[in-house]
């Protein structure tokens with residue numbers, strides 16, 4: 001696969017080799033034509049990748065997937081890409097995959113997976129709310145039915161707007177129940193996408209959460225196993241990948257087409273299509289101002305970033321009895337997830353705690369959503385070269401999170417050892433995420449995202465901010481955009497071969 005600097009002509013050049021870029025490259029390569037994937041980091045994978053620290057392999061971003069059960073949409077998509085057999089899902093406890101702990105009211109809600117199991121469990125935990133619960137699941141099912149991207153036979157069809165796209169999730173929940181605890185339990189998966197209940201539509205929330213209602217699993221070998229599966233499959237096709245490289249400039253722009261790109265290293269590449277799978281705000285930094293109206297730039301620059309995470313990775317002694325190791329335990333300090341998810345919350349926020357293994361060692365990872373504004377005062381620093389104020393703040397916050405973990409799991413006291421901690425600054429500098437945002441831009445109601453073909457007709461945009469974040473949403477965006485690049489006939493052929 002390596003890059004041959006003599007080869008300077010490609011049909012497709014893709015910028016960014018995360019889930020979006022890898023899926024895009026595989027799809028376009030299957031359609032034929034030489035494809036080049038350009039990645040700024042030293043290795044491909046982006047937020048799917050892992051890193052080694054103090055002898056542990058840790059996941060940089062992605063930790064768990066939904067819809068990977070037999071026949072689930074993620075399972076079907078990976079089969080279509082011919083990589084499903086290289087992925088080994090480890091399913092969480094189906095009876096308590098998620099546990100939501102509302103710490104101020106000392107209430108815990110079990111949130112199993114499997115739509116029927118989940119419905120039955122919520123019925124039992126919220127007596128008197130049966131009508132609201134059944135209405136909720138009927139509405140969710142109906143939205144999913146009308147979302148073509150969530151079905152393998154129609155996943156290439158761009159979803160039409162439906163009425164549920166025009167009501168916020170918060171307003172919808174208020175319309176079906178007065179139970180604060182039920183509303184907050186249904187809100188709790190906001191940590192999987194980063195847009196507050198008052199910002200996201202009922203329809204997008206349903207599309208994002210449905211897969212996690214069906215099943216939740218981690219992957220043996222973490223997200224890196226998905227990266228390796230893509231890379232292995234890409235080897236069968238005419239694809240080059242170059243890392244530690246990025247675009248400096250677009251050149252030969254005429255008749256609304258770009259003919260050539262110039263890379264930071266000085267290499268020049270001729271191309272037929274250029275596809276960005278990076279954050280839209282990073283895309284507009286590269287586009288030439290004179291080829292787009294100012295309103296286009298201000299629209300994109302006004303997209304709001306999702307929060308990033310303050311993440312703590314710790315190892316647990318083998319002697320510590322594991323607690324809820326097959327569940328994701330999320331702590332909510334107040335019964336108001338909307339407030340916790342919007343900028344401005346200053347106290348310790350929500351905290352998702354999960355267990356995994358790294359070479360048979362127990363790993364506990366805890367994520368607290370955190371906005372860029374908390375760390376922006378240190379924005380001029382770089383990895384390994386942070387000011388004292390930042391280091392002090394980070395150490396204090398790390399200790400606070402370790403204490404929250406041991407308060408939740410008292411048997412871990414004295415047996416939990418810090419491996420590493422990451423902040424939105426780390427994610428910015430390590431994953432090249434704009435402002436360290438975990439999920440790109442927020443998916444706000446009535447927002448017109450940047451996706452597909454641009455005004456320079458052979459430039460396209462996909463990636464996690466294009467339709468929905470998360471690995472599944474990101475890969476879906478690649479499939480939709482790939483269709484508009486290769487055309488419907490070739491597209492059908494690729495889909496049908498699998």
Ligand SMILES: Cc1cc2nc3c(=O)[nH]c(=O)nc-3n(C[C@H](O)[C@H](O)[C@H](O)COP(=O)(O)OP(=O)(O)OC[C@H]3O[C@@H](n4cnc5c(N)ncnc54)[C@H](O)[C@@H]3O)c2cc1C
Pocket residue numbers: 015016017018019020021038039040041044045046047048060061062063064065245246247277278282309311427431432433437438439463464465469470471472474
């Ligand atoms: C901490 C964290 C936890 C997460 N947990 C989950 C989870 O459990 N489940 C889930 O489904 N999703 C999760 N996500 C989200 C999920 O990982 C992302 O939605 C998805 O991986 C995004 O893929 P992408 O290709 O759009 O972006 P990325 O993975 O960010 O890939 C973009 C790539 O482009 C590269 N790049 C950036 N700028 C340039 C440039 N100028 N030139 C060349 N290359 C460039 C980057 O280095 C990167 O490799 C998590 C994300 C984070 C950060």
